Amino acid sequence: xxxxxxxxxxxxxxxxxxxxxxxxxxxxxxxxxxxxxxxxxxxxxxxxxxxxxxxxxxxxxxxxxxxxxxxxxxxxxxxxxxxxxxxxxxxxxxxxxxxxxxxxxxxxxxxxxxxxxxxxxxxxxxxxxxxxxxxxxxxxxxxxxxxxxxxxxxxxxxxxxxxxxxxxxxxxxxxxxxx
Numbered sequence: 001x002x003x004x005x006x007x008x009x010x011x012x013x014x015x016x017x018x019x020x021x022x023x024x025x026x027x028x029x030x031x032x033x034x035x036x037x038x039x040x041x042x043x044x045x046x047x048x049x050x051x052x053x054x055x056x057x058x059x060x061x062x063x064x065x066x067x068x069x070x071x072x073x074x075x076x077x078x079x080x081x082x083x084x085x086x087x088x089x090x091x092x093x094x095x096x097x098x099x100x101x102x103x104x105x106x107x108x109x110x111x112x113x114x115x116x117x118x119x120x121x122x123x124x125x126x127x128x129x130x131x132x133x134x135x136x137x138x139x140x141x142x143x144x145x146x147x148x149x150x151x152x153x154x155x156x157x158x159x160x161x162x163x164x165x166x167x168x169x170x171x172x173x174x175x176x177x178x179x
Contacts, residue, residue: 029101037092039087046084053077 057073 027097029098032094032098032101036098039091039094043087043091045105046087047082050077050080050084084128110146 053073053076057070057077
């Protein structure tokens with residue numbers, strides 16, 4: 001995941017110097033983004049390797065440890081850290097170059113970059129909004145009427161339940177007096 005070399009393999013250094021200089025000047029933002037993406041992938045890969053090395057290393061808890069193995073793992077760890085710092089510098093260069101290339105561009109709102117299918121009603125926003133408002137108010141009015149009817153029915157049911165409770169109470173009282 002590294003960038004291709006600028007000079008052709010097996011070719012003399014001055015063979016394509018004119019076209020190479022032109023190609024180096026015409027690095028577009030899309031290719032810079034691709035290079036940046038590859039660099040980020042390399043950074044993640046190196047970081048995972050560092051964590052793998054750290055997981056395999058033993059803590060210095062007084063146990064005798066082979067110094068050769070320790071030095072080998074320490075060397076690998078330092079090499080990964082050095083390569084990681086180089087990758088971060090490369091990523092910073094790519095980032096700065098992309099910002100430089102995009103400095104003159106007007107920012108486009110994110111909403112315009114997302115494609116969506118327009119509904120038929122969205123073409124006439126004023127009429128659509130008015131009809132939606134009318135529909136919502138009618139629906140609210142209907143819900144209010146239904147709630148009012150429900151409250152009336154609940155009151156009637158409560159009265160019936162109270163009457164039944166009183167009737168059962170009276171029946172139980174009469175049965176208790178009979179005995």
